Amino acid sequence: MDPTTFVLFGATGDLAKRKIYPALYNLFVDQKLPESFSLIGLGRREWTDESFQANVEQSLRMFSRREPDDSASMQKFLSAFRYSVLDIGRKEDYQKLLQLVEQREEELRISPNRLFYLSVGPEFFETIAANIGESGLGSADGWKRLVIEKPFGHDLQSARDLNQKLSKDFTEEEIFRIDHYLGKPMVQKLEILQQSNPVIHALWTNRYIANVQITANETVGVEERAGYYDHVGAVRDMFQNHMLQLLMMLTIHLPNNSSSERVRFKKKKVMEDLEPIEKQNVAANIIRAQYKAGTIQGKPVIGYTSEPGIADSSMNDTFIAARLQIDDFFWRGVPFYIRTGKRMKEKSTRIVIEFKEPLKSSQADEDSKVPNLLVFEISPNEGITLQLNTRDPHHKGEFTPINIDFHTSRDDVPEAYENLIFDALHGDPTFFAHWDEVELSWKWVQPVLEAFEENLVPLHLYAAGTYGPAESDALLAEDGYHWWFDAKPEQEIELKEGEQYVYHKNN
Ligand SMILES: NC(=O)C1=CN([C@@H]2O[C@H](COP(=O)(O)OP(=O)(O)OC[C@H]3O[C@@H](n4cnc5c(N)ncnc54)[C@H](OP(=O)(O)O)[C@@H]3O)[C@@H](O)[C@H]2O)C=CC1
Ligand SMILES: O=C1O[C@H](COP(=O)(O)O)[C@@H](O)[C@H](O)[C@H]1O
Numbered sequence: 001m002d003p004t005t006f007v008l009f010g011a012t013g014d015l016a017k018r019k020i021y022p023a024l025y026n027l028f029v030d031q032k033l034p035e036s037f038s039l040i041g042l043g044r045r046e047w048t049d050e051s052f053q054a055n056v057e058q059s060l061r062m063f064s065r066r067e068p069d070d071s072a073s074m075q076k077f078l079s080a081f082r083y084s085v086l087d088i089g090r091k092e093d094y095q096k097l098l099q100l101v102e103q104r105e106e107e108l109r110i111s112p113n114r115l116f117y118l119s120v121g122p123e124f125f126e127t128i129a130a131n132i133g134e135s136g137l138g139s140a141d142g143w144k145r146l147v148i149e150k151p152f153g154h155d156l157q158s159a160r161d162l163n164q165k166l167s168k169d170f171t172e173e174e175i176f177r178i179d180h181y182l183g184k185p186m187v188q189k190l191e192i193l194q195q196s197n198p199v200i201h202a203l204w205t206n207r208y209i210a211n212v213q214i215t216a217n218e219t220v221g222v223e224e225r226a227g228y229y230d231h232v233g234a235v236r237d238m239f240q241n242h243m244l245q246l247l248m249m250l251t252i253h254l255p256n257n258s259s260s261e262r263v264r265f266k267k268k269k270v271m272e273d274l275e276p277i278e279k280q281n282v283a284a285n286i287i288r289a290q291y292k293a294g295t296i297q298g299k300p301v302i303g304y305t306s307e308p309g310i311a312d313s314s315m316n317d318t319f320i321a322a323r324l325q326i327d328d329f330f331w332r333g334v335p336f337y338i339r340t341g342k343r344m345k346e347k348s349t350r351i352v353i354e355f356k357e358p359l360k361s362s363q364a365d366e367d368s369k370v371p372n373l374l375v376f377e378i379s380p381n382e383g384i385t386l387q388l389n390t391r392d393p394h395h396k397g398e399f400t401p402i403n404i405d406f407h408t409s410r411d412d413v414p415e416a417y418e419n420l421i422f423d424a425l426h427g428d429p430t431f432f433a434h435w436d437e438v439e440l441s442w443k444w445v446q447p448v449l450e451a452f453e454e455n456l457v458p459l460h461l462y463a464a465g466t467y468g469p470a471e472s473d474a475l476l477a478e479d480g481y482h483w484w485f486d487a488k489p490e491q492e493i494e495l496k497e498g499e500q501y502v503y504h505k506n507n
Contacts, residue, residue: 004036040101
């Protein structure tokens with residue numbers, strides 16, 4: 001891997017502490033960092049190299065999936081870290097930064113490959129990119145990359161404006177837009193599973209699939225992010241980016257060993273074929289809702305409008321459920337149901353593929369058959385389950401669903417940020433959002449934003465600790481379907497040998 005200088009804007013912030021340092025540490029332990037690696041942390045806080053390193057070490061103790069030890073290797077890891085005070089708006093700070101970067105490159109005798117990671121609010125992206133260009137930081141004789149966090153724009157126009165501004169100093173190939181869902185190991189497996197398994201490849205069509213359900217439920221509420229969340233809602237916070245990325249990753253058809261260009265070309269194609277929803281039809285296909293007080297895992301929680309920093313009159317969506325259609329050869333006629341919400345009954349991100357039922361015979365026991373399901377558990381647990389019908393040996397008259405299961409322990413699985421930072425260091429753009437995808441996602445979502453804004457869509461309420469409003473169930477019932485729920489019942493049941501959990505349809 002090329003020697004690299006990792007320039008981190010927002011080094012004193014929450015994301016750096018919770019995600020970026022632990023990811024770098026785990027890559028270091030796995031020997032996946034470049035042999036010559038240097039990190040320069042930036043922020044307004046008057047930290048020194050020593051206090052910065054101490055903060056990084058502390059964040060590893062709190063957030064790393066691996067217990068850091070006090071050995072020489074920990075010191076080796078931390079010795080790559082330097083800190084410089086920088087105010088994003090002060091041009092002279094970029095000159096000071098340039099000197100430090102060059103000094104470190106000389107000390108380490110490395111070529112000037114520079115990765116600029118913007119772990120700061122989106123209002124700073126444009127200024128930083130321009131100052132990197134102006135200061136000469138971006139014009140050395142090596143490669144440069146810009147890694148940016150979401151949100152990428154607030155709507156279609158603002159996203160276009162931002163992209164145009166960034167393009168003045170960075171080419172599309174140099175911009176790595178993070179969507180951390182693309183870093184989740186199971187999401188990365190979707191592409192491989194389909195490419196490398198004829199069984200899955202063959203089934204990936206409207207001939208066999210009845211509907212697809214993509215869910216990202218969270219138990220947390222707005223947390224300390226009222227100022228941000230009340231302006232974005234579930235539609236911008238989760239749906240426009242993470243949920244549509246899941247849809248793209250699931251539905252692309254790829255030949256073996258596809259290049260990153262091919263993957264991105266196919267994703268773009270999915271977005272182009274996604275049937276647009278006119279503003280007047282949003283209400284018929286999209287449910288928006290907001291949580292009210294309720295109980296989660298036995299604890300009472302307050303409603304959204306009682307959260308600190310949220311106005312009593314807020315009409316913000318904390319839940320969205322949508323029905324989408326992809327108008328192409330493979331997916332025409334298959335409804336895709338997507339839902340995401342805060343303060344739901346359980347934390348779970350999963351994709352359920354419901355297969356069409358075979359022709360029913362006239363046997364009396366046909367009703368006990370359940371549809372075949374292929375379930376991708378993305379988080380918090382990772383797994384793949386195939387639900388099939390068989391006969392219960394003790395009750396020979398009835399069909400019984402059985403699950404073929406693969407599950408991995410959470411500790412064995414790399415964090416999304418590990419995968420993404422590794423790819424960015426390698427210059428592999430496959431699991432980053434290309435501008436075309438971002439633009440097409442905003443284009444699709446724009447009428448939804450407008451319909452919400454103009455109150456053309458009712459805002460339903462749901463009790464915290466449920467699976468959302470009844471209208472979300474009704475959306476599927478219109479087509480004769482229902483949401484599939486967790487295989488595990490709420491109360492852990494001790495299973496006898498040979499027994500297993502199955503997916504069920506009731507809340
Ligand atoms: N936290 C998370 O889990 C997630 C965050 N994100 C995104 O990541 C980005 C960072 O979020 P987060 O870390 O939570 O934010 P924080 O508010 O915790 O940190 C912001 C960082 O920006 C720096 N900063 C702010 N203003 C300036 C300035 N004028 N000059 C220099 N540095 C400045 C701060 O440094 P200092 O105070 O020292 O100046 C701090 O390091 C945001 O875009 C957010 O949307 C995305 C997904 C998840
Ligand atoms: O980007 C975001 O994602 C998190 C959910 O991420 P997950 O990996 O825990 O599923 C969400 O809580 C947050 O509001 C949103 O900004």
